[in-house]
Amino acid sequence: MRKLLRRAALSALSAVLALSASRALAADTKITFVTDWKAEAEHGGFYEALALGLYKKAGLDVTIRQGGPSIDNMQLLAAGAIDFALGSNSFGPLNLVQAGAHAVAVMAVSQKDPQCLMTHPRSDIKSLADIRGKPVMIAGAAANNFFLWLKAKYGFTDSQIRPYTFNMAPFLVNKDAIQQGYISSEPYLVEQQGHFKPQVYLFANYGYPSYASLVMVSEKMIDQHPDVVQKFVDASIEGWYDYLHGNPAPADALIERDDPDESDGVIAYAIATMKKEGMIEGGDAAKLGIGAMTDARWKDFFDVMSKEGVYPAGLDYKAAYTLRFVNKALSLRLAQK
Numbered sequence: 001m002r003k004l005l006r007r008a009a010l011s012a013l014s015a016v017l018a019l020s021a022s023r024a025l026a027a028d029t030k031i032t033f034v035t036d037w038k039a040e041a042e043h044g045g046f047y048e049a050l051a052l053g054l055y056k057k058a059g060l061d062v063t064i065r066q067g068g069p070s071i072d073n074m075q076l077l078a079a080g081a082i083d084f085a086l087g088s089n090s091f092g093p094l095n096l097v098q099a100g101a102h103a104v105a106v107m108a109v110s111q112k113d114p115q116c117l118m119t120h121p122r123s124d125i126k127s128l129a130d131i132r133g134k135p136v137m138i139a140g141a142a143a144n145n146f147f148l149w150l151k152a153k154y155g156f157t158d159s160q161i162r163p164y165t166f167n168m169a170p171f172l173v174n175k176d177a178i179q180q181g182y183i184s185s186e187p188y189l190v191e192q193q194g195h196f197k198p199q200v201y202l203f204a205n206y207g208y209p210s211y212a213s214l215v216m217v218s219e220k221m222i223d224q225h226p227d228v229v230q231k232f233v234d235a236s237i238e239g240w241y242d243y244l245h246g247n248p249a250p251a252d253a254l255i256e257r258d259d260p261d262e263s264d265g266v267i268a269y270a271i272a273t274m275k276k277e278g279m280i281e282g283g284d285a286a287k288l289g290i291g292a293m294t295d296a297r298w299k300d301f302f303d304v305m306s307k308e309g310v311y312p313a314g315l316d317y318k319a320a321y322t323l324r325f326v327n328k329a330l331s332l333r334l335a336q337k
Helices: 002-026 041-051 073-078 091-099 140-144 146-154 169-173 186-194 219-224 226-245 249-258 264-276 295-307 330-336
Strands: 029-034 060-065 084-089 103-110 115-119 136-138 161-163 178-182 199-202 212-218
Touching: 029 073, 029 226, 041 060, 041 226, 041 249, 041 264, 060 226, 073 084, 073 091, 073 212, 084 091, 091 103, 091 212, 091 295, 103 219, 103 226, 115 186, 136 140, 140 146, 146 295, 169 186, 178 186, 186 264, 212 219, 212 226, 219 226, 226 264, 226 330, 249 264
Parallel strands: 029 060, 029 084, 136 161, 136 178
Antiparallel strands: 084 212, 103 212, 115 178, 115 199
16 A cells, blocks of 8 residues: 555656656746847847747747947946847957956847948048048947047047037038948938938948947856857847848837837838848858858957057957857758748
8 A cells, every 4th residue: 555655656746847847848048138229120130039939939038128328238248137138349249358257249140330420411521531630420439449440540530539429410400510320220310300311431341340239148158058049049040031031010010119219211221221231141141141250350350459459469359259159051041941
């Protein structure tokens, strides 16, 4: 009788353990992903993956939190408050290495940094080089990233800097004004609000080597859950492919929910620009797939910036990124289906 009771108890315990294991396997891994700015089309692939359930299908419970001028997602990542964040450019990962933070770039969504300078129509400026010596409105943070490259390549100086507070009015009313912007948004706003077509100079088309929209992940997450990182990268790549080649409406609805100021017109212009400029699928991504990164590209960026004294020559720049999760041509295979 005792043997029968023991067997029954063991069977019941086994059933409970099996149920618990099943529930554990069924539970999606929670991820909070903090972007680098307010919701916009430049984040579209991530929102598409969320809207279409691609993250869910991969076993991930993803929450996208939009960034903004008062949110330093790199600081949150460095402090261990979050495990996933979106870095705006190649400076972010290298800055974290220099600060001793344990986070790396695992995916570069944009092969071209969308940063540009805009002017009113004028005959004395026909290239970036022509802007040397002229006043330029840039945000405070820009003085420590893309403006360093402008100084290195074209001889720009700090005396040119004028404050830009993300208010378009000073640029619109001053025909001599020169202002920073994203090629995928500000030129459209100028046309809509100022009723003229600005002259636009995209840094990437002049050799600026920075990546943009870099998925940053804590080393702890990579070490302990590399499968989760791979699932997030793959689902994001699929989301980006669908956003560019499928129906972007599901993502756009979420973007406009998070940021009501992001209009249909702005989004449509951004998508068209990303396609036209090959920002997502051009460069190395044309052969390696969306999200591509290469050692050569990172070395190029680091060499330029270390030469200018931004980073010490001995900095281990390779600690800023890993190619482990990308360059697998996933989006190219999706295109063949």
